[in-house]
């Protein structure tokens with residue numbers, strides 16, 4: 001069984017539409033949809049926003065659904081100049097940018113784990129699947145939708161991701177992240193907590209982040225439009241190739 005998490009219903013909707021033989025289980029105020037997607041046994045769930053919600057969901061998936069792998073898919077704010085709306089980051093290292101227990105631990109250090117980040121295991125397979133999807137993205141995203149966001153030739157990269165319980169929409173915060181965690185490519189609110197739980201339970205995990213905004217003044221507008229209309233179709237296209 002493969003667990004697939006998103007933070008919002010919108011980010012998972014296209015997957016839900018394709019899911020067959022569905023059984024629904026309700027736990028902890030969340031619905032877990034088990035079934036088959038592209039002939040794989042999966043359980044889909046939207047965790048809601050933030051690190052606590054996604055950590056609780058991840059723990060539930062591991063303990064009650066016996067998942068052997070977890071994939072998180074959703075949108076993120078790009079903080080590198082070279083990243084455009086519609087590009088995809090496949091997570092390499094996951095940081096919690098709001099974790100700061102100084103003077104007891106170093107800034108960003110996860111207490112006891114002695115590390116500032118958790119690394120994903122085989123991101124290259126997912127990167128390859130994402131590149132394959134990008135080659136055919138017109139099958140999943142309409143021209144009108146792509147044009148609305150000026151998506152012409154999206155790219156996929158492996159990159160470090162910073163998570164925190166904050167929606168980032170300011171140049172100052174981007175600067176903070178660039179100064180202190182310079183390898184960060186994009187920001188979101190769940191990946192690093194999923195990563196920490198998966199690490200603690202020795203479950204392999206991957207993070208797919210589709211750039212919906214540039215974490216700047218315009219972020220709230222870009223984010224909402226993108227998450228509603230495009231994000232889950234990307235996830236569908238990427239996973240179709242990943243599961244093939």
Ligand code: ADE
Nearest residue numbers: 075076077167168188215
């Ligand atoms: N998810 C998508 N865009 C984001 C942003 N700008 N900040 C945090 N999480 C996000």
